[in-house]
């Protein structure tokens with residue numbers, strides 16, 4: 001059915017994040033492009049927010065939706081299952097390196113991470129270690145926006161206002177070499193940021209810790225931060241020594257975005273639980289998952305036999321059906337390999353941007369890239385936050401038909417710092433990457449010229 005755009009002068013009834021501006025309306029999509037209410041096309045360099053991987057307006061998905069709806073729309077996941085849920089669970093299990101994993105479906109990444117944490121807690125309780133409840137996470141990690149996941153996230157700018165509601169979570173330093181928290185360099189650093197996990201466990205008491213959670217490649221707080229080789233092997237070793245579960249939050253960096261099925265695969269390390277989201281439904285369904293290794297689930301199966309958890313929309317047949325279409329497209333088009341290939345090309349092209357003095361760091365893996373801006377390349381000093389540099393870059397790009405996302409303020413440990421995210425759909429072509437980088441190059445040139 002054709003969409004009638006909202007009249008521009010009509011007052012919105014939506015509680016938008018920014019209440020001071022009117023939001024651009026998008027009414028259509030075609031591959032990597034989105035189309036606004038005036039018919040103008042924008043290259044979506046971020047796939048929404050690292051969500052869309054198969055492209056916008058994909059008829060292979062939309063054309064089959066009606067056929068599904070005629071079958072069954074809902075069954076309660078705590079009591080029943082459906083062929084679509086069972087099939088997608090097998091599909092997801094097949095892309096991880098976990099042993100005989102079990103999949104719990106959710107509607108978003110925050111729910112998937114809450115599921116992982118409740119599973120970790122129940123695992124320890126049923127193993128007879130009820131004192132283990134704490135979750136260790138990292139500063140600059142983001143795991144979701146429910147109060148539980150905000151407690152776990154290490155993003156000061158989003159935590160502070162809700163601080164009274166947050167439960168205590170020990171945070172360790174991030175593996176952010178560009179701004180090493182210890183002022184060290186690899187390899188002479190001895191990967192001190194990984195040793196911070198060991199130190200924190202000792203301080204807190206290993207017998208109180210249930211799990212450590214981390215994004216294998218950091219997504220939105222300091223986009224594209226890739227830990228050094230050896231980092232996750234050491235993390236895995238520390239967790240094993242202390243009987244702590246390792247949860248890899250692959251909600252943003254997983255499902256092929258870094259060019260491997262799971263981002264943690266780059267380190268050859270197998271976690272105990274993996275969470276996935278965003279790309280699973282590619283924006284056609286609100287779909288996420290918590291995928292747990294057999295050894296975790298087995299403790300519950302042999303113990304109480306129950307997982308004390310559940311959501312109304314968990315395993316919704318329609319969402320799983322869409323997830324299967326996305327998975328089939330990944331298989332048919334070899335989209336994980338494509339993300340690896342196009343990612344190499346993207347980074348080759350992004351490298352040109354280093355000719356702009358404001359570009360401090362270009363980093364990431366596959367089609368997960370971050371570009372950080374600095375006032376001084378030698379010292380890595382950030383720009384004054386009042387300059388709103390990233391907002392200016394993103395706004396200027398949007399005027400020129402390129403959609404980017406700003407990194408969340410606080411890249412410089414909560415005191416300013418500017419960066420953008422580039423996370424396009426995996427179907428992006430080389431020509432479209434050229435267009436993306438060409439427009440960004442012009443934007444950086446013009447915004448730099450306006451700086452004091």
Ligand SMILES: Cc1ncc(COP(=O)(O)O)c(C=O)c1O
Pocket residue numbers: 107108109110111113142143144145215219220249250251252253277278288
């Ligand atoms: C790494 C990571 N985990 C969890 C989440 C939360 O996902 P959702 O917004 O779907 O709840 C996000 C969202 O950006 C994320 O990037």
